[in-house]
Every structure is written in structure tokens, then in C-alpha cells.
Amino acid sequence: MHNLTENLKKITVFSELSSTELRQLSGYFQPFSCDAGTRIIAQATSHNGLYLILTGSVEVRLKIFGGGELSIAKLKAFDAFGEISLISRYPATANVIAEEAVSGLLLTPISMETISVIYPQLADKIKSAIALRCCQRSRLLLKHLPSKINHQHSWSEPTVMKRAFVSEISTFNITDLHHFLKTPQLKPLPIPFFNALHQDEIDILNPWVKLSVVYRGDDVKYSPTDENGFYGLLWGAVQAVILGEHMVKVSTYGPGDLFGTIEYIDRLPPPYRYVAREDAVYLSVSEKGMVNIKNKSPAVWGKIMRLLLASVGSQMSNINWIFLQLNIEDVYKVSQGKSHV
Amino acid sequence: MCRALMYLGQTVSLYDLLYKTDASLVKQSYDPRYMHGMQNLAGFGMSVWSQQFSDVEKPLLFKSIALPFYDKNLESIANKVKGECLLAHVRGMPYEGDQLGMRNVISQQNLHPFVFEDTNVVLAHNGAISNMDILKTALISEIKPQYFSQIKGSTDTEWLYALFLSRLPSLTPNLKEMIQAVFDSLEILRNMRNERGISSFSPINLFITDGQRLIATRYVMDYGHYVPGIMDAHLAYHSLWYTLGKAYTGAGEHYEMRGYPEKSSIIVSSEPLTIDPSSWIKVPEYSLLAVERDGDTLDLQIFDVDL
Incomplete structure (x- = not known):
């Protein structure tokens, strides 16, 4: 748990949270894993939440107007992506593909809603940081x-x-x-x-x-x-x-x-x-x-x-x-x- | 209400444009993704220009009140015909009663696109002009007799088409003259509404082509000025998209415009023909899009519409 809260602190949108708030938040993450080559987020579709990578790496690719894809970023352990889905239901603006097998944690919009009910101030802080x-x-x-x-x-x-x-x-x-x-x-x-x-x-x-x-x-x-x-x-x-x-x-x-x-x-x-x-x-x-x-x-x-x-x-x-x-x-x-x- | 599609560019199979993709125009007749609370089941129409035809300047015109997804004649034609320009339309109508003064008459005479004798300029419309019954009386004086006599149906669109043709300086106009005629027609309409105190929401997404050039508007007169009983489909600003590139190609349902920045083919459509809109661009609200061939390349411009 200590490691997780320390890792969460490294994520920009959680950086202002206190140790207590990070502990409260950590219980709402669920594990996820996928094989290399898996499309974790598909551009122009709804996505599942904020992903925190613990092991492995992903590539962020943009589908280019006129065909093809452009690689714009590579994310590795303790990087996060998908946070926008916690405040908006708009479709993803890029593809995220596992470069190698990935394991990590996922915070879904539904979990975020639960946090909003139980720890409303914590939810407000997170959403405001994302906004x-x-x-x-x-x-x-x-x-x-x-x-x-x-x-x-x-x-x-x-x-x-x-x-x-x-x-x-x-x-x-x-x-x-x-x-x-x-x-x-x-x-x-x-x-x-x-x-x-x-x-x-x-x-x-x-x-x-x-x-x-x-x-x-x-x-x-x-x-x-x-x-x-x-x-x-x-x-x-x-x-x-x-x-x-x-x-x-x-x-x-x-x-x-x-x-x-x-x-x-x-x-x-x-x-x-x-x-x-x-x-x-x-x-x-x-x-x-x-x-x-x-x-x-x-x-x-x-x-x-x-x-x-x-x-x-x-x-x-x-x-x-x-x-x-x-x-x-x-x-x-x-x-x-x-x-x- | 209604969905429309225009294509100009390299030779393409009508089947690929009308049927093949996962959000094709034929699918949009029963499952439009960018229009809520309504389907477009009041008929299908299209005009096609093809080098295959004996008179390449004259479009083939096909209209049917049959449901396009059950229409084997349409499917057969689409499978056999290839073309360089297409304007296709599926018509949506209120299910009961009149909306915005429109009578829900289902007939071949009311199907888009409209094309009168002696001209190759055709027009289709996605939208509805409110209180058109009041405006028609005033419009008579603005429409040339040779066009007035050709109005056969009860739609607002056919009157708007006659008004537009009456503003053209010749039967074979250039792009600039066509654009000016659109602006003039909309301005006449706006002034007539103002004079009569009509200020309710009226979407006017027009699709106009003569086989060589395209014009489309994304325009709502009095957007946000609603009337009681307005349909859900009319609440949002009506959508309009385009995709541009070398050719519209693909496999299975995965079609997209490829080869950009080469610009030799364009599709302008009420909504993307694919569920994934990544290769489509929204035409901004209050805009007119105009496209013309310049050799093998298409020249595209977008103008603000502020009337």
C-alpha cells in the first residue's frame, strides 16, 4: 500500500493529494493486465478510466487524417493515461497500444462516482486537477x-x-x-x-x-x-x-x-x-x-x-x-x- | 431530419458509397448516429454523374419511396454503376401531424434531390424551414415562372430550389455564381421571415452539385430560438462532415479516404459514413463549403454564413 500511494503521488493529477487522501483513493483501483499488441484504448471510442502502468510500456498513436497512424508518445512504469474519462464521456483522441505485456491499475468512472459519494471532497480535488x-x-x-x-x-x-x-x-x-x-x-x-x-x-x-x-x-x-x-x-x-x-x-x-x-x-x-x-x-x-x-x-x-x-x-x-x-x-x-x- | 451525401472525385462504385461502410447512408436511414429521435424512412433519391453514361453532363436520377435497405432495384443499380459525382438523400419526416408547418406527405414528387428541366444543377436539403406555408405566398414573386411551373411537390426544399435557380444568371453557372445564388436565396428567406415576425429555428443544410462542383451549407436560421413541440431531432445544430483525399478505399466495412494531402476526391455528408470518425472533418457551424475541380485536384473553400 505504501508503494502504491507513493506511486500515485507521482501522477500529476494526484500530486496535490495528502497521504490520507492517497490511501483513501488507492482502495478504488482495480488490477488490469494485457498482452503485448493489445489496443487498450481505441481512438474515437469511449474509454474505461485512468490507467496506471506498473510494469511494461505502451505506445500512444494518433490515427492520421488520410490514413495511417503516428506514434506520439511512449509511456512506461508509473506513467498514467486516460484521466480525461473521469470527467468527460467524450471519445478518446488517440490509440493506446501495449508495446510489451502490461500490468497496472485502473480507476474507472464508476469507481470515481463511488468516491464522489463517500469522499466528495477528494473527488472534487481530483476532478478539478484533471479539469x-x-x-x-x-x-x-x-x-x-x-x-x-x-x-x-x-x-x-x-x-x-x-x-x-x-x-x-x-x-x-x-x-x-x-x-x-x-x-x-x-x-x-x-x-x-x-x-x-x-x-x-x-x-x-x-x-x-x-x-x-x-x-x-x-x-x-x-x-x-x-x-x-x-x-x-x-x-x-x-x-x-x-x-x-x-x-x-x-x-x-x-x-x-x-x-x-x-x-x-x-x-x-x-x-x-x-x-x-x-x-x-x-x-x-x-x-x-x-x-x-x-x-x-x-x-x-x-x-x-x-x-x-x-x-x-x-x-x-x-x-x-x-x-x-x-x-x-x-x-x-x-x-x-x-x-x- | 433527412441525411444526405455528396461525392466528387475519382471513379467509385456507388455500392461502396451507399452500402458498404458500417455507418453508410443506407444504414443512416434506420440508424442515424448524429440525429436523435428520428429515422429517415420516407424515401431515397440520388443523382449520379458517370463517364459510363451516354450524356456525361446529365445525371441519372433515381427516386423511390421504398425503404432503401429493402430496395433490390437500388442495390442492383448501386452494384453495377460507378460514377465521379453523386448526390444521394434519405428523407425523414415527422411520424404524426405537422411539424414546423410541414405536411408529412410521402410521395416520389417530394423526394430529393430536385432537378428541373434544362439544368444539371441539383439540390437536396437536410433540415426544415419553419412556417413555409406563410412564406410560399411571398416567394412566388421571387421565383421565375419557368421554375414555378415545375414545382410538383409539397416540400419546402423544392421551393428553395426554385428560388435558388431563379437567382442564377444562366443554366450553366460557375461556382462563384452558384455560391452567390445560395447567399442571395438565404438572404431573401431571412428578410421575408423578418418582415413576418418569423424567428423560429430553421436548419438549412443544403447539398448542391452540377457534377463538376459541390456546395454544402451548415446553417441554422435562428438557432436556439425554439418553438413549443419541437422535435428532439431539431434541438441540436444539424451536423455536416467531409473527408478529403486521393480515393475512398478499404476492405470490408473499413473504408476511409486515403492518400491525403493529395486532394482528388471528397465526400460531404450529414454524418460520417464510418462509426470511427477519425478520418472525417466537421464543417463548422454557420458555414458554406464549396468545392471545384482544378484539373485532377479539388479546390476547397469554406465561407462564413452570416445573414
Whole structure:
């Protein structure tokens, strides 16, 4: 057990855990082993959890657009891979193949959920560390992204114009989340963010939510009250874009999607601009609001955090996907060190 | 609703494109992977350009309301025919009642792709334009009489096709003229909606080709502005993917575009034709993709659609 906790401490996402927490965590790993040549993780499929190699080695390979695979990393004893699966259900972004017979330990998403119930603070710490790693990698990839846009992917500069007619949004009551959610247009909608919360939980959230409107073509802007906050889109469309010589469309958000989550987790400036592609209503929750929600109801806070972390995971997956497809060789350059699958 | 596929490039078997892969267009009729709560069982249509044909500029047109996975005629044709350009479509319709003002009429006249007399430009659509019944009255004045008289079905798409053709300066347009006609048509539609206070979600993924060039849009008018009773299939931004390379080849169900960065063949599709999407690229939202032959190479461009 001592050896295991020592080894777990070497893994980046567990490095901030105390000895007690590492001991609590160690009981949830299960053994795994496979023969040389086994495909442990298949690109573009769901994967099983965080793998810790104890003996043997694996190769991380990217399937290249146009056929073939590129080896990008070799991992050996006490390296880990697959941690993203603990916060996001998005498909793996690379293949992991056993170079030689491998034995090790596996922490599955189901075990992680059990930890969330028994040791919620421990689970939060681990997931936050994984989310932070996702943010770091996302920013690294985004830094290189605009220069990778070439003629084939040349998205012309937007010429966004506001619409000439009065927006439907003017008919909404946007002073209060409760009232807003009762507007006829929203009633039938399966908005994931609110489906995850019960009515009484929305009551807890409501005082700390600010509803705002952004019109087509305008940027969603930070205000002092929103500082270190995140957003949830309720109506309309917002697109995350990087504007340079060309426009890179990173993500498009619709009702129920969270955005601004990378900067909420890593506390750095937004990695891209958020432009309204349609008139939109969005909520923002500040860090101060989250602290108050946590004090009032750790359970509601935990639910919101899980949605935030999943959003970060999906952002990274999306950015990774765009990057892979734009320039496979550069992934090798920015992915040195421990692989992130 | 609906799924569509366009191909332009080296000669390829229709069977390989339509049937062979583990997420082929024919499979997408009953098991679409990127569209929830709906199947595409209201018919199949395709237009094919082939050097095998007597008139290489005219497409072969095939439409049938039979379920494509049971249609032995389609399977037989696909097995025998090879082509250099294909636009194929499986139609999805609401199961009951009207949705977004669409009448669920199953007939050959309503099957995509649409092609009118005297032109080789064909069009198919994955999406639905809301309140089309209201807009049709206004659209009459924007459609040339020779195209208006050829509208036979009840779909929003056929009207959009007539509107698009009416914006073309000739029956044999170049790519730039085709792109401009798409933008003009969408702008007319947008303005008509604005004037009538229509601002509900309307996905308009268009697939247009004349056998030599392709245009596809990934565009939703008023995305995120939903109406009560909207179908699950319409909640997400409609998907559009492409894969580019030398040739679409493989064995068994394991097909993929190989030979990139050589660019002599392209598939543009509502969703990847393989379960593994590693060799496919998403067309960004609010975009128009245009492809044209330049000798043996394909020239591909993507434009922002902001109307």
C-alpha cells in the first residue's frame, strides 16, 4: 500500500493529494493486465478510466487524417493515461497500444462516482486537477491553432449585422430565473443544465444568477460582477471564435450549454471571444455566487461543478479534434511528456 | 431530419458509397448516429454523374419511396454503376401531424434531390424551414415562372430550389455564381421571415452539385430560438462532415479516404459514413463549403454564413 500511494503521488493529477487522501483513493483501483499488441484504448471510442502502468510500456498513436497512424508518445512504469474519462464521456483522441505485456491499475468512472459519494471532497480535488490539466492543454493547442488555418480551412472574416426587427427576446421576463424558465417558449425544452437541478435547487441558485441579453453580432462581455464567473446559455446562439487573419470557429453553444468554463477553472483570461450568432439570453454565475451556493448547499454546488468539469472536458476534446485535423505533426510537438488521451 | 451525401472525385462504385461502410447512408436511414429521435424512412433519391453514361453532363436520377435497405432495384443499380459525382438523400419526416408547418406527405414528387428541366444543377436539403406555408405566398414573386411551373411537390426544399435557380444568371453557372445564388436565396428567406415576425429555428443544410462542383451549407436560421413541440431531432445544430483525399478505399466495412494531402476526391455528408470518425472533418457551424475541380485536384473553400 505504501508503494502504491507513493506511486500515485507521482501522477500529476494526484500530486496535490495528502497521504490520507492517497490511501483513501488507492482502495478504488482495480488490477488490469494485457498482452503485448493489445489496443487498450481505441481512438474515437469511449474509454474505461485512468490507467496506471506498473510494469511494461505502451505506445500512444494518433490515427492520421488520410490514413495511417503516428506514434506520439511512449509511456512506461508509473506513467498514467486516460484521466480525461473521469470527467468527460467524450471519445478518446488517440490509440493506446501495449508495446510489451502490461500490468497496472485502473480507476474507472464508476469507481470515481463511488468516491464522489463517500469522499466528495477528494473527488472534487481530483476532478478539478484533471479539469485544470484539460484547460492547460486546451490553451496550449489554442495558442497554435490560428497559424494552422490554411487555405483549405479559410473561414472568412464575419460581417455580422444586427437584425432590423425587434427581437423576440424583448417579450421575455429576464429579471428572474424562475420567471424566465416559465416563459412558454422555454417550457417544452429539455435544457440539460436545468434538467440536472430540481425546483428547490433552482431556488438556491436563483439569487446568485444574473440574466443578461446579448444581441446578434455583439460579444458576450465580462463585467465586474461576472469576473471569474461562467455562463449558461438559455436562448439563442453564441459562438466561441478566435479572430486573426482568419476566423476559427471553436464551438457553437445553444440553449442549455455552459460556456466560459475554461477561464472559470484556470482563472486566466478567456481563450477566445464569445460572439452572439443569434440574439441570446444567458445567465452568469460569479465566483462569489458559487461560494455562497457552496455554503448554502454543497450538493447543488457539486452538481454545478460536475457540469462545469464535463464542459471543460468537452471543450478540450473539441479543440483537440480541430487541432488534430488541421495539423497532425504539430500535435507531436505540443504533446511531449505525459500523454493526455 | 433527412441525411444526405455528396461525392466528387475519382471513379467509385456507388455500392461502396451507399452500402458498404458500417455507418453508410443506407444504414443512416434506420440508424442515424448524429440525429436523435428520428429515422429517415420516407424515401431515397440520388443523382449520379458517370463517364459510363451516354450524356456525361446529365445525371441519372433515381427516386423511390421504398425503404432503401429493402430496395433490390437500388442495390442492383448501386452494384453495377460507378460514377465521379453523386448526390444521394434519405428523407425523414415527422411520424404524426405537422411539424414546423410541414405536411408529412410521402410521395416520389417530394423526394430529393430536385432537378428541373434544362439544368444539371441539383439540390437536396437536410433540415426544415419553419412556417413555409406563410412564406410560399411571398416567394412566388421571387421565383421565375419557368421554375414555378415545375414545382410538383409539397416540400419546402423544392421551393428553395426554385428560388435558388431563379437567382442564377444562366443554366450553366460557375461556382462563384452558384455560391452567390445560395447567399442571395438565404438572404431573401431571412428578410421575408423578418418582415413576418418569423424567428423560429430553421436548419438549412443544403447539398448542391452540377457534377463538376459541390456546395454544402451548415446553417441554422435562428438557432436556439425554439418553438413549443419541437422535435428532439431539431434541438441540436444539424451536423455536416467531409473527408478529403486521393480515393475512398478499404476492405470490408473499413473504408476511409486515403492518400491525403493529395486532394482528388471528397465526400460531404450529414454524418460520417464510418462509426470511427477519425478520418472525417466537421464543417463548422454557420458555414458554406464549396468545392471545384482544378484539373485532377479539388479546390476547397469554406465561407462564413452570416445573414
